[in-house]
Amino acid sequence: xxxNPFTYGNPISDARRFVGRERQVEQIFSRLRNVEFESSSLxxxxxxxxxxxxxxxxxxxxxxxxxxxxxxxxxVYADLALLDAATTPTRLxxxxxxxxxxxxxxxxxxxxxxxxxxxxxxxxxxxAEVFDRLDAQKRHVxxxxxxxxxxxxxxxxxxxxxxxxxxxxxxxxxxxxTSSRRELIELTHSNEIRSSPFFNIxxxxxxxxxxxxxxxxxxxxxxxxxxxxxTPTEIEDVLQIAGTHPFFLQTxxxxxxxxxxxxxxxxxxxxxxxxxxxxxxAPHLTEYWRHCDEAEKTVLAALALVGASESPVPKTQLxxxxxxxxxxxxxxxxxxxxxxxxxSYAPFNGLFTDWILEMIRExxxxxxxxxxxxxxxxxxxxxxxATGLSPRExxxxxxxxxxxxxxxxxxxxxxxxxxVSTHLQSIYNKLGVNSRAGATRFAVxxxxx
Ligand SMILES: Nc1ncnc2c1ncn2[C@@H]1O[C@H](COP(=O)(O)OP(=O)(O)O)[C@@H](O)[C@H]1O
Ligand SMILES: [Mg+2]
Numbered sequence: 010x011x012x013n014p015f016t017y018g019n020p021i022s023d024a025r026r027f028v029g030r031e032r033q034v035e036q037i038f039s040r041l042r043n044v045e046f047e048s049s050s051l052x053x054x055x056x057x058x059x060x061x062x063x064x065x066x067x068x069x070x071x072x073x074x075x076x077x078x079x080x081x082x083x084x085v086y087a088d089l090a091l092l093d094a095a096t097t098p099t100r101l102x103x104x105x106x107x108x109x110x111x112x113x114x115x116x117x118x119x120x121x122x123x124x125x126x127x128x129x130x131x132x133x134x135x136x137a138e139v140f141d142r143l144d145a146q147k148r149h150v151x152x153x154x155x156x157x158x159x160x161x162x163x164x165x166x167x168x169x170x171x172x173x174x175x176x177x178x179x180x181x182x183x184x185x186x187t188s189s190r191r192e193l194i195e196l197t198h199s200n201e202i203r204s205s206p207f208f209n210i211x212x213x214x215x216x217x218x219x220x221x222x223x224x225x226x227x228x229x230x231x232x233x234x235x236x237x238x239x240t241p242t243e244i245e246d247v248l249q250i251a252g253t254h255p256f257f258l259q260t261x262x263x264x265x266x267x268x269x270x271x272x273x274x275x276x277x278x279x280x281x282x283x284x285x286x287x288x289x290x291a292p293h294l295t296e297y298w299r300h301c302d303e304a305e306k307t308v309l310a311a312l313a314l315v316g317a318s319e320s321p322v323p324k325t326q327l328x329x330x331x332x333x334x335x336x337x338x339x340x341x342x343x344x345x346x347x348x349x350x351x352x353s354y355a356p357f358n359g360l361f362t363d364w365i366l367e368m369i370r371e372x373x374x375x376x377x378x379x380x381x382x383x384x385x386x387x388x389x390x391x392x393x394x395a396t397g398l399s400p401r402e403x404x405x406x407x408x409x410x411x412x413x414x415x416x417x418x419x420x421x422x423x424x425x426x427x428x429v430s431t432h433l434q435s436i437y438n439k440l441g442v443n444s445r446a447g448a449t450r451f452a453v454x455x456x457x458x
Contacts (some may be wrong), residue, residue, distance in 0.1 A: 011270060014231040015263035017256055017289075018137075020060035024068040027061060028230065028255075029223030033214050037066060038075040040212060041082070041151060041184055050208075051188040053216030055258040057345050060190040060194060061151045062216060066186070082149045083112040089159040096163065099131050100172045106139065106140075110148060131174045140181035151180040157187035168199075170206035180211055185188060187211070190300070191344070212359075218357060219343045224253040227260055235411035241276070251284060252348060252358030256293070261286045287360065294364045297346060304456070307381040308337045310374070312347060313356050313365040321375055323380060330382045336411050336458050344429045386458040396439050403457070405432045408443055410452035 021027050041045040051059050056185075065071060067086055069079045085108040101426050103125055110121040121139060125131075132450055143150060160166050177183050179308070192213060197203045219227065228244060239247070243265060251261035273281060301309065308331070312390040314320040315327045331338070331353075338354050341347040346361075347354045356362045369375045389403055400407065401422075408418045415433070419426040438442055450458050 011235055011237075011262055012236060013266050013270065015259045015266055016333060017263055019262040020064055021058075022061075022064050022180040024065050024071050026230070027065045029219045030058070030065075033062065034066060034071075034075070036212075038072075038077060038184060038215055041077055042075075046149065046184050047212065048180055048185040048187075048210050050193055050211035050213050051187075051216050052190075052192055052213050052342050052343075054190060054300070054346070056254075056293060057216050057218075058255045059216050060155055061255070063155055063186065063188060067153060081147060082151060083109055084151045085109055085112070086153040086255075087155065089154055089156045090165060090249070093245055094157040094163070096167075097165050101160070102131055102136065105152060106287060109143075111283055113148070118422055130352045133176075136173065136177060137180075140177055144182050147182075149184070150188060151184050153185045154185055155191060156189065158189040158191075161193055161197045161202060163190075164198055166206055168201050171202060171205050172196070173209055173289060175207045176203075179414065185211070188216075198388055206378060215343050215345075217343070218348060219253040219255055221248065221253055224248060224258055227255065227258060231262065235266075237266060239265060240275070246279065246283075250359040251286070252289075253362075254345065254402075255358055257290055257358055257360070260289050264289070264405075290360055291364065294361055297361075298365075298368075301346070303381065304337055305341060306374075307378065308334050308341060309346065310378055311382065312338075312354055314356055314369070315353075316362070317366055321369070324380060326382060392455050392457065398436065398439055401431050402436050404440070406436050406452055407457050409433065410458045412449075414450040426443065 020209060025383075033335070037049050040049055044261040053059050062085060067084045072079055072082065072084070085105060087101075087105060087108065096144045102213060106121050106125055110125075113121070140150070154160070174185070177187060185194065193211070194203055194208050199320070225244070225248075228239065232238060239262075247258065247261045247265065250258040261282065264285040265278065267276040267285070268281045298306065311322075311330050315324060315331065320327065322337070339349060342349065342354065346357050348357045356365060369378065392398065393400065393403060405418055408421055413421070415426045415429045416458075417426075419429045422429070422438065424432075433445075436448055440448060442448050444450060
């Protein structure tokens with residue numbers, strides 16, 4: 010009985026089946042190896058492979074290869090999707106300490122026993138003492154906190170919780186590796202938490218699409234233990250329709266492999282796997298779409314239409330809009346919803362592109378699209394009226410808001426840097442702000458970038 014080697018439901022748990030992500034893995038481990046024992050925050054949409062990555066770095070051999078011997082470094086994984094409205098910080102700490110204690114010898118484990126025995130005693134001082142003892146024994150703790158937004162969004166977790174967690178991480182041999190759908194700072198339940206210094210301890214690491222070589226390696230590795238070989242055309246089809254997104258890739262290959270198990274003719278295989286793949290994948294595309302804000306949806310629609318044979322909106326208008334949307338595209342790229350192609354971008358796989366086009370054809374979305382595409386323009390007119398900015402100043406403001414320096418803005422507009430800084434001063438005055446950050450915030454708030 011041949012077993013299908015492609016799986017798409019559960020995260021990858023066997024390190025040998027994990028492909029790619031060398032740079033991110035090295036970045037996480039090097040932050041743990043440095044003297045400050047630094048934390049990282051993995052950011053990526055659902056199903057991009059965050060849990061698989063956490064599993065991979067927990068693997069004893071992988072850790073040894075990266076010079077973090079399991080004897081010294083305790084890795085504890087927590088699936089925070091288990092949190093609910095009743096979960097308190099004390100309850101979470103109990104759980105984590107219990108997990109840590111399973112890595113300790115009986116005698117060492119006892120030190121945690123006392124902390125765990127009495128709920129009320131589990132305060133910040135007790136926690137500090139626990140980590141003091143672990144430090145004294147040269148044990149380093151890495152907490153892998155999967156779907157950490159469940160904590161930052163839970164009202165039971167007040168700013169105090171984050172302050173003390175930060176303090177433990179700074180003063181002890183404790184590091185955190187969190188995962189979340191978007192940057193944690195965007196997923197908090199209050200402004201107070203958003204402005205907490207807690208988030209400063211992390212470096213954000215984006216979990217993105219695989220590169221094409223890794224995607225091919227994934228297919229090849231999986232097939233190597235079987236007698237099945239996909240044809241070169243099939244592999245190209247898979248890479249076009251599913252792209253290099255690991256979840257969609259595994260799903261597509263899973264259904265293609267099924268057609269081999271069913272002994273289908275080459276001619277039947279494509280129709281079968283693509284239909285089954287579509288059925289399985291569509292709900293996830295709907296979810297990604299729902300998670301996007303209006304501006305991101307417009308950019309995705311424009312990217313899908315600009316490469317399509319027909320478009321309800323003139324292509325020149327689409328291209329013009331996309332040129333003004335650099336910042337949003339970069340954001341979508343970070344969230345693995347678009348893929349770089351030559352010198353442009355496209356939705357992250359062929360299925361998503363078709364899905365978007367279908368939705369534009371069928372739904373009310375098309376009606377609003379034209380307005381949305383012109384959104385930037387009309388915003389600009391409104392801003393000019395309201396602030397008295399000149400068109401030139403507006404141009405400078407937009408470029409500054411995309412993060413360009415004075416010199417870069419000057420080069421783009423063929424002006425001298427001095428003229429740019431004069432423009433900037435006038436922009437600050439008219440907007441009533443006194444910094445680039447202030448001007449940028451104004452531009453973002455008013456939909457200029
Ligand atoms: N590095 C990888 N190598 C091979 N397959 C992967 C990899 N990362 C993710 N996958 C595939 O994608 C699916 C979703 O990954 P998962 O780790 O559960 O994502 P997330 O935690 O971000 O939702 C897995 O079931 C697996 O099929
Ligand atoms: Mg996960």
